[in-house]
Amino acid sequence: MKASPISPRRSSICQRGSSLIAVFWMIAVLGMVLFAATKLLATDTAAARVMRDRMQAKRYAEMGLEVGRHPRIELYDPLLSMSDDSGGYSVSITTEEARFNINILLLNSDREILRRIFTYWKMRPEFASKLSDALKDWVDADDKISLNGAEKREYEKLGFDHLPFNRPFKNLDEMLLVRGMETVNAAYPGWRDWFTVYGDGKVDVNEARPEFISVLAAVPMERLTPLLTLRNGRDGAHHTIDDGRLNSAAQVAQLLGVFQPKIVQDLQQWVQFAGPIRRIESTGSYNSMRRKIILITQNNQTIWRGEMPSS
Ligand SMILES: [Ca+2]
Numbered sequence: 001m002k003a004s005p006i007s008p009r010r011s012s013i014c015q016r017g018s019s020l021i022a023v024f025w026m027i028a029v030l031g032m033v034l035f036a037a038t039k040l041l042a043t044d045t046a047a048a049r050v051m052r053d054r055m056q057a058k059r060y061a062e063m064g065l066e067v068g069r070h071p072r073i074e075l076y077d078p079l080l081s082m083s084d085d086s087g088g089y090s091v092s093i094t095t096e097e098a099r100f101n102i103n104i105l106l107l108n109s110d111r112e113i114l115r116r117i118f119t120y121w122k123m124r125p126e127f128a129s130k131l132s133d134a135l136k137d138w139v140d141a142d143d144k145i146s147l148n149g150a151e152k153r154e155y156e157k158l159g160f161d162h163l164p165f166n167r168p169f170k171n172l173d174e175m176l177l178v179r180g181m182e183t184v185n186a187a188y189p190g191w192r193d194w195f196t197v198y199g200d201g202k203v204d205v206n207e208a209r210p211e212f213i214s215v216l217a218a219v220p221m222e223r224l225t226p227l228l229t230l231r232n233g234r235d236g237a238h239h240t241i242d243d244g245r246l247n248s249a250a251q252v253a254q255l256l257g258v259f260q261p262k263i264v265q266d267l268q269q270w271v272q273f274a275g276p277i278r279r280i281e282s283t284g285s286y287n288s289m290r291r292k293i294i295l296i297t298q299n300n301q302t303i304w305r306g307e308m309p310s311s
């Protein structure tokens with residue numbers, strides 16, 4: 001008997017072989033699908049992780065804010081910062097009067113302090129004078145142009161209708177609409193930290209940044225050492241339990257070694273020692289994400305709340 005060309009044994013080997021190939025092929029295809037899916041999932045997870053981190057960072061910031069706004073909390077309370085393995089918050093409390101009220105600086109007949117601020121920023125005098133006049137024209141009610149200022153006609157020439165507002169700024173962002181402010185924003189992005197639109201215009205010298213006091217009293221930074229030594233207390237750090245407090249314009253003038261009557265008078269007009277408006281800044285962090293919430297309160301009522309993107 002002639003053997004069939006393919007014996008049952010060989011045929012079974014062949015069949016096994018082809019099903020093995022099919023299995024390998026399927027494994028390969030499945031592997032490819034799985035690889036693509038994992039890639040997709042990885043992208044998705046990264047986006048989800050960023051979203052989760054941002055949300056958690058905000059949650060931490062809000063937690064800090066609740067602690068910070070408590071009426072009995074002290075500026076140096078250890079509860080103002082907290083951290084665990086993945087996140088935490090850090091809260092700083094100061095007064096809004098630690099900044100210069102831009103509206104009051106502009107509506108005051110003497111814009112000398114604004115000029116000193118611009119000088120501190122190393123602004124060219126011609127530019128500073130144009131900007132100062134443009135800011136003044138923006139907040140005064142009339143359409144009479146100051147020497148180097150900008151009223152309705154000047155803005156129309158630049159292609160803007162309905163400017164200036166002819167009233168005090170309601171928030172700092174409005175300042176960016178003033179002619180020349182785009183240059184300041186580009187050259188000196190920290191300008192916002194100097195100003196506020198709240199408060200009576202008197203600067204809280206117990207809270208103000210050293211450079212603000214230097215500008216206010218027209219003294220170089222190195223003359224601030226005795227004042228800062230008193231303010232910071234023995235540990236040399238601000239906002240700790242041993243801080244000293246400034247309590248009179250005469251004391252400030254003496255610590256700064258300022259005796260010219262005009263500057264002493266300026267100090268009397270422009271300083272205070274415990275601004276009533278609180279500024280609470282809470283930064284929440286989670287993994288590498290950070291969120292900052294700012295709350296401005298007066299008599300425990302919120303007057304402004306803002307959120308900053310991660311930095
Ligand atoms: Ca005007």
Ligand SMILES: [Ca+2]
Nearest residue numbers: 232233237240
């Ligand atoms: Ca201290």
